[in-house]
Amino acid sequence: MPQMAPLMWFNLFVFFSVTLILFFIMNHFLKPYYKIHLPTLAIKFKKLNWKW
Structure with missing residues (x-):
């Protein structure tokens, strides 16, 4: 049909x-979901030492 x-x-x-x-x-x-923890990122960038 x-x-x-x-x-x-x-x-x-x-x-x-x-x-x-x-x-x-x-x-x-x-x-x-992958969450980015902003306080840990800020601490990592503050601890960078540019003097060798």
């Missing part, structure tokens, strides 16, 4: 959209 083909493509599009949204949501919440 050719009149059913648009419904099949719509179902495939919805399935693809939902899986893509779930993929981005999971990547957002499961991503490891």
